[in-house]
Amino acid sequence: MSAQTNPAGRGRQKGxxxxxxxxxxxxxxxxxxHVEGRAIALFNVKGEFFAIANRCPHEGADLCKGxxxxxxxSDEPGVVRLSRHGELVRCPWHGWEFDIRTGKSWxxxxxxxxxxxxxxxxxxxxxxxxxxxxxxxxxAVEDRYVVIEV
Amino acid sequence: MEAPVIERxxxxxxxxxxxxxxxxxxxxxxxxxxxxxxxxxxxxxRDYAARSGNPLLGTLPYPxxxxxxGMRRDSWPPNGGPPASDLxxxxxxxxxxxxxxxxxxxxxxxxSMAFNQELGAALCTAINDWQIDKWAEPxxxxxxxxCIPQEDVKASIAEIESRIGDNRFVxxxxxxxxxxxxxxxxxxxxxxxxQHYDLPIGLxxxxxxxxxxxxxxxxxxxxEEHFAASxxxxxxxxxxxxxxxxxxxxxxxxxxxxxxxxxxPSLGWRMDREWKRMRDEVPHVKRLPSEYMRENFWYTTQPxxxxxxxxxxxxxxxWIGADRLMFSTDYPHWDFDDPRYAFKVPLEPAEKxxxxxxxxxxxxxxx
Numbered sequence: 001m002s003a004q005t006n007p008a009g010r011g012r013q014k015g016x017x018x019x020x021x022x023x024x025x026x027x028x029x030x031x032x033x034h035v036e037g038r039a040i041a042l043f044n045v046k047g048e049f050f051a052i053a054n055r056c057p058h059e060g061a062d063l064c065k066g067x068x069x070x071x072x073x074s075d076e077p078g079v080v081r082l083s084r085h086g087e088l089v090r091c092p093w094h095g096w097e098f099d100i101r102t103g104k105s106w107x108x109x110x111x112x113x114x115x116x117x118x119x120x121x122x123x124x125x126x127x128x129x130x131x132x133x134x135x136x137x138x139x140a141v142e143d144r145y146v147v148i149e150v
Numbered sequence: 151m152e153a154p155v156i157e158r159x160x161x162x163x164x165x166x167x168x169x170x171x172x173x174x175x176x177x178x179x180x181x182x183x184x185x186x187x188x189x190x191x192x193x194x195x196r197d198y199a200a201r202s203g204n205p206l207l208g209t210l211p212y213p214x215x216x217x218x219x220g221m222r223r224d225s226w227p228p229n230g231g232p233p234a235s236d237l238x239x240x241x242x243x244x245x246x247x248x249x250x251x252x253x254x255x256x257x258x259x260x261x262s263m264a265f266n267q268e269l270g271a272a273l274c275t276a277i278n279d280w281q282i283d284k285w286a287e288p289x290x291x292x293x294x295x296x297c298i299p300q301e302d303v304k305a306s307i308a309e310i311e312s313r314i315g316d317n318r319f320v321x322x323x324x325x326x327x328x329x330x331x332x333x334x335x336x337x338x339x340x341x342x343x344x345q346h347y348d349l350p351i352g353l354x355x356x357x358x359x360x361x362x363x364x365x366x367x368x369x370x371x372x373x374e375e376h377f378a379a380s381x382x383x384x385x386x387x388x389x390x391x392x393x394x395x396x397x398x399x400x401x402x403x404x405x406x407x408x409x410x411x412x413x414x415p416s417l418g419w420r421m422d423r424e425w426k427r428m429r430d431e432v433p434h435v436k437r438l439p440s441e442y443m444r445e446n447f448w449y450t451t452q453p454x455x456x457x458x459x460x461x462x463x464x465x466x467x468x469w470i471g472a473d474r475l476m477f478s479t480d481y482p483h484w485d486f487d488d489p490r491y492a493f494k495v496p497l498e499p500a501e502k503x504x505x506x507x508x509x510x511x512x513x514x515x516x517x
Binding site for chain 1: 487490492
């Protein structure tokens with residue numbers, strides 16, 4: 001299901017695409033989806049959904065197959081701090097860490113980053129009202145869906 | 151590393167195909183290799199295990215990126231078993247996906263490192279039989295390496311000679327962290343045989359060996375172990391040159407596998423400088439050390455160097471010579487290089503075909 005909306009009223013028309021049912025992706029899991037020819041990795045982080053481009057900018061591995069990890073930092077030797085549990089994905093090959101919320105890599109955030117897409121969760125009832133059109137998903141009124149804006 | 155690089159043109163020539171000089175085949179089960187051992191050694195391994203420089207069977211001194219001890223997370227075959235243990239999935243994920251025309255097998259099993267040297271020789275024979283049986287026979291794109299128990303020179307030569315005539319073996323494999331530096335005369339009979347049969351010797355950087363991973367002992371972290379690989383290969387190179395191995399065996403071909411290559415120019419400069427001042431200490435070294443480097447050594451590319459500015463790769467390439475580098479993936483290990491994206495600068499067509507294919511085709515006589 002997708003629809004053409006353009007709230008900003010400028011630039012390329014953005015489409016909103018229904019890509020998954022909310023219960024398809026468990027907390028801490030990911031799903032690879034294809035929208036307008038782009039491979040996009042979709043993540044469930046503690047009930048919130050985020051979408052980033054699937055291909056690692058380093059050598060092209062699938063980020064949807066990466067391990068979901070926490071941020072590990074240390075202010076001084078012997079003291080280690082873990083935070084942001086489940087909010088980073090490590091590339092399945094060389095281990096580059098990307099922030100699932102922003103698509104930026106931890107080591108080189110300005111130059112090595114992947115595109116981040118806007119994600120919303122919508123109820124089936126609202127999607128059925130439109131202005132969306134069903135493409136891949138048969139939308140049931142009682143379910144909730146993940147919608148990506150591309 | 152510079153800007154996101156995935157949008158650049160693909161490096162490997164998709165028409166011609168790629169030669170991958172570093173593929174790691176795996177056993178489907180821990181006991182798979184035992185099936186290839188004679189009864190006497192099968193019983194020995196059952197009762198006493200195959201003890202090696204590894205602290206515990208089935209582990210590494212630096213366990214890494216678990217589960218799987220350093221495998222690509224996407225490399226587990228859908229039909230089960232460890233990464234690179236399933237020929238069909240290796241065909242699909244490596245040979246087809248990366249357009250590999252030939253892949254050189256580099257088994258890392260412990261035959262060359264067994265404390266019991268007779269067992270080591272038996273393990274090497276078993277690994278060599280297994281490479282043919284499981285891989286090179288059913289898949290002609292895969293070529294094997296003659297694994298040898300290098301500390302037992304007689305057994306090594308017997309193993310090499312038993313494989314002569316089987317063109318599926320394209321090189322001799324020995325580890326770099328040997329009991330003595332690789333240039334010492336105890337290993338020369340192996341070099342003599344290698345030169346005689348025109349078989350290159352590939353020294354693949356080892357996670358374990360008879361010696362610690364640094365000259366000062368065992369490093370604390372895997373992150374140190376990963377690049378300490380380079381120093382073991384530098385030791386191989388310096389020792390073989392300074393001992394005069396290439397004066398004795400001028401046509402000997404040495405491939406340094408998975409040890410990096412950006413250090414090659416500076417090591418050459420330093421050795422040349424010392425030779426100009428002190429060559430009377432090693433009068434048997436008749437030429438500049440860098441001349442042997444240019445004639446007797448090749449380097450595999452993975453893990454590819456990533457200088458701060460990508461364009462500096464050109465300088466390194468020019469110093470070493472595009473005729474010396476051979477592409478490798480290291481499949482299925484985590485630090486795998488994809489031939490389409492590994493080089494972060496565009497190469498000239500001639501350099502590209504040399505590095506990705508032609509150098510290996512001619513060195514290993516692949517056809």
